[in-house]
Amino acid sequence: MKNRALLALAPLAFPTLAHAQSVSFSKEIAPIIQRRCAGCHGERTNLGDWRAHTFMALMKPGASGAAMVVPGKPEASELYKRVAHKDPDLRMPKSDDALSAQQLARVKRWIVEGAKFDGSSKTVLLKTLLGPRVHPAAPASYRTPVPVLALAFVPGGKQIAVGGYNEVTLWDAETGKLVRRIGGLPQRIQSLQVSKDGKSLLVGGGIPGEYGEVALVELATGKRRVLDTFGDLVLTARFNTDETKVAAGGAEASVRCYDIKNGERLWSMSVHADWVTSVAFSADGKYVASASRDHTVKVYEANGTLYTTYGGHNRQIGQYRGQDPVYGVCFTGNTALSVGGGKWVQQWEPEKAKAESGDAGDMEERFFKQGHAKFLAHGCDKDIYQLCLKDGQVFTLASDGIVKQLDLISQKEIRSFGQSGDFAFSLDADTASKRIVTGSFDGTVRVFDVGNGQQKRAFAARPN
Numbered sequence: 358m359k360n361r362a363l364l365a366l367a368p369l370a371f372p373t374l375a376h377a378q379s380v381s382f383s384k385e386i387a388p389i390i391q392r393r394c395a396g397c398h399g400e401r402t403n404l405g406d407w408r409a410h411t412f413m414a415l416m417k418p419g420a421s422g423a424a425m426v427v428p429g430k431p432e433a434s435e436l437y438k439r440v441a442h443k444d445p446d447l448r449m450p451k452s453d454d455a456l457s458a459q460q461l462a463r464v465k466r467w468i469v470e471g472a473k474f475d476g477s478s479k480t481v482l483l484k485t486l487l488g489p490r491v492h493p494a495a496p497a498s499y500r501t502p503v504p505v506l507a508l509a510f511v512p513g514g515k516q517i518a519v520g521g522y523n524e525v526t527l528w529d530a531e532t533g534k535l536v537r538r539i540g541g542l543p544q545r546i547q548s549l550q551v552s553k554d555g556k557s558l559l560v561g562g563g564i565p566g567e568y569g570e571v572a573l574v575e576l577a578t579g580k581r582r583v584l585d586t587f588g589d590l591v592l593t594a595r596f597n598t599d600e601t602k603v604a605a606g607g608a609e610a611s612v613r614c615y616d617i618k619n620g621e622r623l624w625s626m627s628v629h630a631d632w633v634t635s636v637a638f639s640a641d642g643k644y645v646a647s648a649s650r651d652h653t654v655k656v657y658e659a660n661g662t663l664y665t666t667y668g669g670h671n672r673q674i675g676q677y678r679g680q681d682p683v684y685g686v687c688f689t690g691n692t693a694l695s696v697g698g699g700k701w702v703q704q705w706e707p708e709k710a711k712a713e714s715g716d717a718g719d720m721e722e723r724f725f726k727q728g729h730a731k732f733l734a735h736g737c738d739k740d741i742y743q744l745c746l747k748d749g750q751v752f753t754l755a756s757d758g759i760v761k762q763l764d765l766i767s768q769k770e771i772r773s774f775g776q777s778g779d780f781a782f783s784l785d786a787d788t789a790s791k792r793i794v795t796g797s798f799d800g801t802v803r804v805f806d807v808g809n810g811q812q813k814r815a816f817a818a819r820p821n
Contacts, residue, residue, distance in 0.1 A: 380467040382412070383476045383486040389460050390415060391483045393440075393450050400482065400588075412479040416472075428472040431465045440464065482588040489583040490568060495524035495540045498821035502800025505818055508783045509549040509558075511576070514790025518558060518576075519802060519818040520546025520783075525558065525574070526818060530792065530804055533816030539579040543570050547607070548594045551576070561594035561605055563587065571605040573617070584615045585622060597638040604645050606633030612647045614661060624661025629653070631682075634697075635744070639688040644707055646693055648683035654695050656707045665711035669703045669730050670695065677701060677732050685744030689751075689765065696741035696753055701732040702763060733768050735761060743784035745793075750807075752793055754784040760793060762807070774805045775812070 380386065390409050396402070400410040407419030415436075416426055423435040431437040440456050442448040448455055456464070467473075476486050499522065507520040516536060517528045523544055527536040539558075548561035558576055563569035569587030571594045574580065589608035596603055602623070606612040611627040631650035638645055644664065645657045652671035656664045672678045681698025688694075695703050709729040735741060735753060743754035751763045758779030762771040774793060775781075783796035791807040796818070804814040 379470050379473075380463055382467060382472075382474050384488075385463055386467050387412075387476075387483045387486045389456065389464065391487065393453070393456060393460075395483070397451065410482055410484075412474050412476065412483065415483075426468060426472045429469060431468040434468050434472075437464055437468055484568065485586055485588050487586070489570065489572075489586055490543075492523050492541050492543060495522055495538065495542075495820075499800075499819045502817055502819050504782065504798045505796025505800060505802060506782050507546050507549040507562075508794060508796045508802065508818075509551045509785045510787040510790075510792070510794060511551050512553060512555045512787070512789070514787035514792050517785075517794055517802065517804075518549050518551060519796065520549055520562070521818065521820070525549065525560065526820060527576075528802065528816065528818065530790070530794070530814070533802075533804075533814050535820055538820060539574060539576075541579070541581060542572070542574070543568070545590065547590060547592045548605075550595060552596065552600055559594050559596060559603060561591035561607070563590045563607075565590055565608070569607050569609065571603065571613075571615075573603075582620070584617075584620050585613060587611070592632060593635045595636050595638065597642055598640050599642075602638070602642075604636040604638060604647075606636050606647050608632050610649070612636060612645070612655070612657070614645060624657075626655075626657060626661055626663065628655055628663055634683065635685045635687075637687045637693075639693075639707075640690065644688070646686045646688065646695075646707075648686040648695055648697065650682040652680055652682060654683055654686050654693070656693070656710070665707055665714055667693070667695065667705055667707070667710045668714075669705060669710075669728075670697055670699065682740075684740065684742050685753075687744055687746045689746055689749065692765075694744060694746065694751065696735075696744045698740050700735050700738060702735055702741070702744070702751070702753060703730055703732055704765065705730040731768065733763060733765075736770060742782055745784050745786050747786040748788040750786065750788065752784060752786050754781055754795060756780060758795065758797060760784065760795060760805070772810045774810050775803065779803075 394409045397404045398407050398409040405419045408414040425436045427433040439449040503522050509518045517530050519526050524540040543562035544564050546562040550559040558574040560572050569589050569591040571591050572581050572583045587609045592607040594605040603615045610629045613625045614623045629649040633647050635648040647655045654667040658664050670681045670683050679699045683697035685696045739755040739757045741753050741755050745752040753761050758775045758781040760774040780798040781795050786793045793805050795803050800817050802818050
């Protein structure tokens with residue numbers, strides 16, 4: 358009787374078990390497609406007129422017109438037939454090892470179960486569905502210097518966090534000696550910011566053309582909490598004023614905003630036509646701005662709605678004409694500052710920029726007008742890569758390694774730091790210790806005294 362009771366319950370138990378163990382497209386199928394198919398059928402390649410960079414593209418027929426996936430019928434699905442073909446000349450991936458028996462079984466079972474999609478959107482890149490990566494350990498020592506693409510003072514100015522290879526290194530700002538290494542991070546570190554209490558490090562980076570990541574790292578323990586992953590490098594990430602939110606963007610040309618407490622993505626916008634190089638929150642939290650190589654700065658409302666586009670870096674007529682990429686943006690009060698190619702630091706207000714915007718019909722007339730924007734001469738013809746605003750003090754870093762301290766009231770330069778010829782990428786300032794720091798292509802970190810402009814220390818950010 359007991360056995361009969363168990364048998365009677367069995368049909369009810371098995372469906373529940375099968376459902377619990379059903380194949381996940383995002384976790385199990387997307388990694389196979391991305392790693393084994395994307396090389397020939399990816400975002401930029403479409404052999405056989407078929408792409409597999411998104412779920413929507415994956416499900417569309419190729420040049421043959423045959424259905425790539427027929428839910429419930431693997432033998433009628435071109436995808437499964439190709440990867441399971443016995444003839445090496447017809448099997449996919451072409452000129453590569455076949456899928457393992459386990460992978461084939463997983464693909465077949467996913468189709469049998471209805472080829473269901475369990476991601477957030479069928480149009481997002483599959484590589485963004487793979488989740489955070491486990492990064493390899495940083496090398497014990499560097500055979501060659503790594504370009505310093507990002508650095509940041511720890512509040513108080515005693516230590517400097519520097520982006521390395523799969524790590525962030527901490528250095529003593531006074532002696533230039535290595536203090537600590539924090540590993541397990543993206544291959545390339547493109548953006549760093551330390552929280553005001555000195556406890557958290559906001560890290561943006563990834564692998565060019567392949568993976569991007571924005572994460573929060575506990576400075577004391579090195580523990581990493583990934584907020585999100587991207588399909589390409591994260592080039593910029595910044596806290597808002599009260600450090601409850603983070604904005605990030607990069608080579609994927611999108612801008613995203615997150616709630617730090619729960620890690621929720623609050624909004625995402627893809628209105629730029631090229632890399633997003635810099636993001637910034639206004640002090641009152643009303644706006645988020647993003648600079649891009651597409652010659653524009655986009656301004657969003659707090660909920661992610663596009664508010665206006667500032668086109669001062671794309672003037673085709675007039676005294677300040679020039680079509681230049683924008684590399685840096687920040688806010689001071691209700692005023693925005695932006696820099697990039699060209700000879701000027703541009704100072705403007707989002708509300709007035711919106712009022713002055715028009716359409717193609719009045720473009721020429723608008724370019725002839727001065728408008729409300731102010732153009733602060735930078736005094737060099739090099740691209741300005743970095744813009745740093747700390748306690749009302751403005752610093753800019755040009756590609757030749759020269760830092761300028763500017764006064765926004767007098768619209769004049771206060772002093773210069775550094776020597777021309779040091780190709781530099783990164784800049785930060787600490788007003789408490791009255792220091793600024795720069796990072797160069799050759800791996801050199803230079804610390805300057807803001808009071809007199811003198812270099813206090815230079816060291817190679819190269820462990821061991």
